[in-house]
Amino acid sequence: MKRKTAALFATYETHIMTDNPLIPFLASYGPTPSSHTMYDECVIKAAEENGCAPLEIKHPLIDEIVALLRTPSPKSVILTGTAGDGKTYTARKIVETLSEDKHLWSTMEKDGKIYSFPHPLPCSERPLRIIKDLSELNETEKNKIFSTLCYSLSTHDDKAPVFILCANDGYLLQFFKGYDPLYRKIIDLLSKDQSNKENPREYFWLINMSRQSRQDIFDDVIDSIVKHPQWENCTSCSTVKEQGQDQRCPILCNRDILRKKEHDSMRARLRDILCLAETSGQHLPIRQLIINVINILLGDHKQKPFLLTCKKARNRAKKGEYSLTNPYANVFGDNLPKREQKLYKIFTVLNDFQIGFKTNNFFEHALLWNNKELPDCPYYGLRIFTNSRDQYLNTPTAEHADRFLEDMLDQRRRLFFSLTPDTKNTCYNPWQLSLFKHGAEYIYMFDKLLTHNKSDKEYQEIARKILCGLNRTMTKTMTKTSSELWITLSFGVYRGHPIPLLIQRAKRGGESTLSFEHLNNTSKMPVIRVTQKETSVDLPLRPLLFEYLIQIDQGALPANFSSDIYQEIKKFQLQIAAMTQKTFEYITPKEIQLSSRGELEERPITILEKEEDFL
Amino acid sequence: MNLSPLQEHAPQNTDMRIQEDLYGHRFAQDQEPFMIVLETLAVYSAVPYPNPNDAPQSSYSLQHRRKMRFLLFQDPYLERIITDNQIPDPQKWTEWKTKINQQFLAQENNLTRDDENDAFAYLDEKFSSNIETLYQAVHILRSHELDSSHNRRWTSRFLAVQGSSTICADMSKNWSPDRRFFGRGGELVYLMLNKFSDRKAREELNQKIHQRFLNQKSPINKIAEALSESDSADGKSDIKIGCLPEHSFNAYKHMAEDWLNLLTCDDLPDEHLFDPLFRITGLNLVVYFAEVAQKIRQEPPIPLIVDLTEGNNQHLCQEAENCLLQHREAANKAIDTFVKHKLTEPDYHQKWQEALKRKDLLSAQNILKQAFALKENENFHKNLPIEELLSNVIKRAQERSDNNIYKYLLPLTKGSGLVTARQKVKPRFTLNNDVLLALVLTNVKYTIPLKEFIENLYKRYQIVIGPEEARKAFGQRIRTECYEENLEALEKRLTLLSLAQRLSDDCAFVINPYKTKTAQ
Incomplete structure (x- = not known):
């Protein structure tokens, strides 16, 4: 009995000696049912319990808001978005920065659920009120504050209080419903995703936290985790010291993978994915990004809660069970049961890219026959793959085949995160392993548009392909024309087959000017813009539409794609037609035909031309 | 409620005047919703614009456009001659003219002038006797035929309306107005639009119709x-317009507002307005029929449950199916109430009661003839008890072939895209993608939250989609899971149509992409 107790005590002691308290603290941010501790109020508590400094993610927005509040004419700020966007976190940080007091948040004076900042704002001397969650207010409180709030948000008054209002977007709209024009204004700002910060006629700044680009702060999110000061504790760990590189702690392996920043790193590829997701309208709350990074770092296949502890990590390393901690699978939430996986938006979004489910002959061949050109990884590469591959090659039974296919998926995913993308779209381009085979070109175009570098040759080649794809779709011919956009109007004849007629040709610097731009909002979405005099029509180039147009240029058929793409192009076509009808009083449409070289040609409608001559 | 039309407008040549008094002169079974709008536009193109006395016209005339329609739909030679290598090019024009004149004059034997040898002489100058130019024009215009897969008689084939010269009315072989496809439904819509009490808006609507559909x-x-051929040389038919009940309904106002909302979608090209317009007109007619039935029976409004899950939710499917049946049955019940109610009006009440008391079949027959303009038929003179005679009259009205709303609701809703009916599946209310677009175009002036959109659809058309509207229609205690699924399906379909945008778990918007500029 005594011996047993002593043994237990010894184990406990070793734990104390080697376990890093950072790991359970980080795990509390991961995909566990208890991840409600992510709520800002609870995070501080969790940090204190584990004796760790809470994750600090620098957000440029906070400084911007504080600067605005410190001006002689501050504006109220509405922080809206969905759960997990960091509304409360931002409000707390604003208060802390304004007051330079880290403890003020919990001690501030309250009237019901409405906080009063203890000092008037510098310069303007206006009082500051904070509503940290509009939905927490009861009916009486709401009625009481409604008129003051509306007044502050829609009037210029040097004495009126300035508000920081945090509210979920749906709730915000519900609250102001019917109070026009404020209600309409909020809808307009939210739907167009535009900032009204600089608008002098508006007395509030609406910030949709859900639409903030995560690309800039993604590095900060990863760094706040992988560069946390308490990783220092790991240096004294026996596993690190004794087991050597061959049995390296999987948590540290994963941390190394996350620390890499080059073009062929997981971090770079995830940032690309974020860009594509955002331009597809899928914005991810910061909380979801943290969950993902933690799951890459600590994900474990074996048993609930599917996250590594130091003890588990030591065991995996000792037994060489690296396939259980594979970050290239865990990045998609593969360590979680399907039902749980679905609870996290990040995994749904990442799985929509179908990474590893798409492939080409080059990759299949190279993986099957061990092509040395492909990069390897000492823990998650051939080491966890050779076994099942050889088994399958030697005895290709159904059971072996299944396991092999699963392992192939993991390897394809690893390659996706370990190769450098190229816009020439060669066979070893990692994007070949995803739904967006032309993802690299998309990112390239996106960057060039942002940096206004339109003279770049590769960019121009991409633009040419897009125009050709668009001309093919709009004229329903297999044309090669790609120097200008042929806008036809397919007349809306009910149950008829009208001949599409040419109404306008848009090119660079023409009467109808064609240009590639990016939207001036948070998504920076690339668009094709047709401008006539003062008006213009945009076709937002979502990644899926981009993929469609490039594939059409390469000879694919439209039927392979979903109908919403066709609807978007149709909408663009109709909007240009309407704009043309308004801009030019009289348009003489023309028939179109295809030359023997595949170029579009116009053929005048003689009877209409005659009429015009006569006029 | 007095539903009778003014006597001078009352239809004369009908079997009876029951639905005529309830809903208006006639909704013909074969008149599809798109033909209704065609007919309405034909009326608008024929009445003076701008209208000096601001009252709806009581008559109008329709151009026949015989020769143009003959060229488009009845001439087999043009294509044949143009591709015939045996004929030298310069002779093709004369060759074609000879052939077509022969055929035209043979067909229109009694209808052409005696001195007319070359019926198509007017083309010589316009087309410089160039057959290629003519063929190009014919070919383009032919492609603008509506419902082209339907093989109708050439005088009943229609063109998409893009100017008054493109209006082709339904005509019989001898060029008198045919009431099969232009059954007066369009005239009634014209009258409804003119009952819009807001004069300024009415004028704007009139102007928009001319600007966007009748643009020369x-x-x-x-x-x-x-x-x-020039209008003066072409034939035309004069028509006395149908009649609407004197009473005014909300549906008239809604119909006019919807037309105006749609025609002010400035970012949608004129050529694409027709499809949403006839669909929204169809929907407004369904609402109109329901409103008439509801008013006469003094019952609460009939909800319109639509199944957007494409049959995936059985419960919803069943509800939408029952709902359609309810709408159809309401039309029959309205007839029953209307007939019985009419006999209690001062003109007939006393006489009818006396006839009942004395069991005087002859005077009962006379009262019914007088009250409902009944034409006699074989059953009428049978020696029946008066009660039975009355129910026979009601039954006859409920089973008549034309202007029978119970029957008409099916082709109307199907043609508008409001009902799905496939083999072995009973018809039920749905909304196809074209109706969804029409609803967004007419009901979304500014970007609005999805919840507000469906709330508006319920207020305006009693359309039930989401759980909130279901609760409003059927009370708090109903199960709403299926309506939640319905709402999800709606959003999914609107997104696929590029008409909706989801912002977060809690918030989605409906966008009218063809009206954004004017909203700013």
């Missing part, structure tokens, strides 16, 4: 003009 400058109209 549209290229397609110019082609049609070139192919037509």
Whole structure:
């Protein structure tokens, strides 16, 4: 009995000696049912319990808001978005920065659920009120504050209080419903995703936290985790010291993978994915990004809660069970049961890219026959793959085949995160392993548009392909024309087959000017813009539409794609037609035909031309 | 409620005057919703614009456009001659003219002037006797035929309306107005639009219709003009317009507002307005029929449950199916109430009661004839008890072939895209993608939250989609899971149509992409 107790005590002691308290603290941010501790109020508590400094993610927005509040004419700020966007976190940080007091948040004076900042704002001397969650207010409180709030948000008054209002977007709209024009204004700002910060006629700044680009702060999110000061504790760990590189702690392996920043790193590829997701309208709350990074770092296949502890990590390393901690699978939430996986938006979004489910002959061949050109990884590469591959090659039974296919998926995913993308779209381009085979070109175009570098040759080649794809779709011919956009109007004849007629040709610097731009909002979405005099029509180039147009240029058929793409192009076509009808009083449409070289040609409608001559 | 139309407008040549008094002169079974709007536009193109006395016209005349329609739909030679290598090019024009004149004059034997040897002489100058130019114009205009897969008689084939010269009315072989496809439904819509009490809006609507549908400058109209003989040489038919009940319904106002909302979608090209317009007109007619039935029976409004899950939710499917049945049965019940109610009006009440008391079949027959303008038929003179005679009259009205709303609701809703009916599946209310677009175009002036959109649809058309509306229609205690699924399906479909945008778990917007600029 005594011996047993002593043994237990010894184990406990070793734990104390080697376990890093950072790991359970980080795990509390991961995909566990208890991840409600992510709520800002609870995070501080969790940090204190584990004796760790809470994750600090620098957000440029906070400084911007504080600067605005410190001006002689501050504006109220509405922080809206969905759960997990960091509304409360931002409000707390604003208060802390304004007051330079880290403890003020919990001690501030309250009237019901409405906080009063203890000092008037510098310069303007206006009082500051904070509503940290509009939905927490009861009916009486709401009625009481409604008129003051509306007044502050829609009037210029040097004495009126300035508000920081945090509210979920749906709730915000519900609250102001019917109070026009404020209600309409909020809808307009939210739907167009535009900032009204600089608008002098508006007395509030609406910030949709859900639409903030995560690309800039993604590095900060990863760094706040992988560069946390308490990783220092790991240096004294026996596993690190004794087991050597061959049995390296999987948590540290994963941390190394996350620390890499080059073009062929997981971090770079995830940032690309974020860009594509955002331009597809899928914005991810910061909380979801943290969950993902933690799951890459600590994900474990074996048993609930599917996250590594130091003890588990030591065991995996000792037994060489690296396939259980594979970050290239865990990045998609593969360590979680399907039902749980679905609870996290990040995994749904990442799985929509179908990474590893798409492939080409080059990759299949190279993986099957061990092509040395492909990069390897000492823990998650051939080491966890050779076994099942050889088994399958030697005895290709159904059971072996299944396991092999699963392992192939993991390897394809690893390659996706370990190769450098190229816009020439060669066979070893990692994007070949995803739904967006032309993802690299998309990112390239996106960057060039942002940096206004339109003279770049590769960019121009991409633009040419897009125009050709668009001309093919709009004229329903297999044309090669790609120097200008042929806008036809397919007349809306009910149950008829009208001949599409040419109404306008848009090119660079023409009467109808064609240009590639990016939207001036948070998504920076690339668009094709047709401008006539003062008006213009945009076709937002979502990644899926981009993929469609490039594939059409390469000879694919439209039927392979979903109908919403066709609807978007149709909408663009109709909007240009309407704009043309308004801009030019009289348009003489023309028939179109295809030359023997595949170029579009116009053929005048003689009877209409005659009429015009006569006029 | 007095539903009778003014006596001078009352229809004369009908079997009876029951639905005529309830809903208006006639909704013909074969008149599809798109033909209703065609007919309405034909009326608008024929009445003076701007209208000096601001009252709806009581008559109008329709151009026949015989020669243009003959060229488009009845001439087999043009294509044949143009591709015939045996004929030298310069002779093709004369060759074709000879052939077509022969055929035209043979067909229109009694209808052409005696001195007319070359019925198509007017084309010589317009087309410089160039057969290629003519063929190009015919070919383009032919492609603008509506419902082209339907093989109708050539005088009943229609063109998309893009200027008054493109309006082709339904005509019989001897060029008198045919009431099969232009059954007066369009005239009634014209009258409804003119009952819009807001005079300024009415004028704006009139102006928009002329600007967007009857624009003489549209290229397609110019082609049609070139192919037509001048209006004075072409034949025309004068028509006395149908009648609507005197009583005014909300549906009239809604119909006019919807037309105006749609025609002010400035970012949608004129040529694409027709499809949403006839669908929204169809929907407004369904609402109108329901409103008439509801008013006469003094019952609460009939909800319109639509199944957007494409049959995936059985419960919802069943509800939408029952709902359609309810709408149809309401029309029959309205007849029953209307007939019985009419006999209690001062003109008939006393006489009817006396006839009942004395069991005087002859005077009962006379009262019914007088009250409902009944034409006699074989059953009428049978020696029946009066009660049975009355129920026979009601039954006859409920089973008549034309202007029977119970029957008409099916083709109307199907043609508008409001009902799905497949083999072995009972018809039920749905909304196809074209109706969804029409609803967004007419009901979304500014970007609005999805919840507000469906709330508006319920207020305006009693359309039930989401759980909130289901609760409003059927009370708090109903199960709403299926309506939640319905709402999800709606959003999914609107997103696929590029008409909705989801912002977060809690918030989605409906966008009208063809009206954004004016909203700013």
